[in-house]
Amino acid sequence: MVIRVVVADDQAVVRTAFAGLLATQPDIEVVGEAEDGAAAVRLAAAHRPDLALLDIRMPGLNGIDAAREIIAASAGATRALMLTTFGLDEYVYDALMAGASGFLLKDATFPELLHAVRVVAEGQALLSPDITGRLIAEFTRQRIAAPPARSIEGLTGREVEVLVLIAQGLSNVDIADRLTITAHTVKTHINRVFAKMELRDRAQAVILAYELGLVVAGSGAGGIRPRGPGAGR
Incomplete structure (x- = not known):
């Protein structure tokens, strides 16, 4: 399968470089380049x-709003991978909430770029354990104050785990x-969790787990741990 990609960045050097690198791969086709979010939506x-x-930060329509429009218009068929300058960019959480499946630093190596594109195109989320723990926990604590609209009552104990x-x-x-x-069996459980909770990918699953209070900042994989003595059972 050939992965068809649109590249959007207001910096021509960055945009051309990323598009040129991707175009060297037989399984990737760059179908358009955009200098801002509005052009990306049109493409x-x-x-x-x-x-x-x-790119998260673009003049006019920024990358986050562009991602939201693109994902909505395609009913989720087009996935969004965000470019950012800093690993803890203040807008990364907003991008994930808008439906993006992950993010990539602009100084990423060629192998990292290819890996990111292929992983996200396959329907997975590009969230390392380290970034999951440090970034998602931080921004969820800061931004989500209202009680979650969903509950885990429909999930089995194993699905919560x-x-x-x-x-x-x-x-x-x-x-x-x-x-x-x-x-x-793990894949079966994940599919059921996604269907029951109406999740598109792992990025949304991570955010949901924080919203529901299933995990909190602490020790363990990715810098987080289950919340409460009954979590995960």
Whole structure:
């Protein structure tokens, strides 16, 4: 499968460099380049790419708003990967809430760029355990004050365990090892959690786990730990 990509950045050097690097890969096709968010939205509507690589900070329509419009217009078929200058960019949480599936530093290496594009295009979230713990916890504590609109009443105990481990940044294989079950079973649990909670990907699952208070900042994988003695059971 060829991954069709739109690249948007107001810095021509960055935009051209990323587009040129991606175009060298046989499984990636750059279908358009945009200098701002509005142009990215138009290109996405015209080409229906699999992925939009968007700079968070652009003049006019910024990358976050562009991501929100692109994802909504495509009903989630186009995924958004955000470009940022700093690992703790203050807008990263907003980007995830807008539907982005992860973010990438502008000084990322070529292998890191390719990995990010392929991972997000496959429907996964690009959130390392370290970033999950430091960033999502920080911004969730700061931004989410209202009681969550959803609850975990519809989830089984095992599904709650899987959700917590996703929030800790564990891969399917790591979750399988932790729970002593097969990777296939883990995938089944994840699919059920996503369906019941109407989640699109792991990024939304991480945010939901924090909103529901299933994890809090502390020790452990990704710098977070289950909340309360009954969490995860």
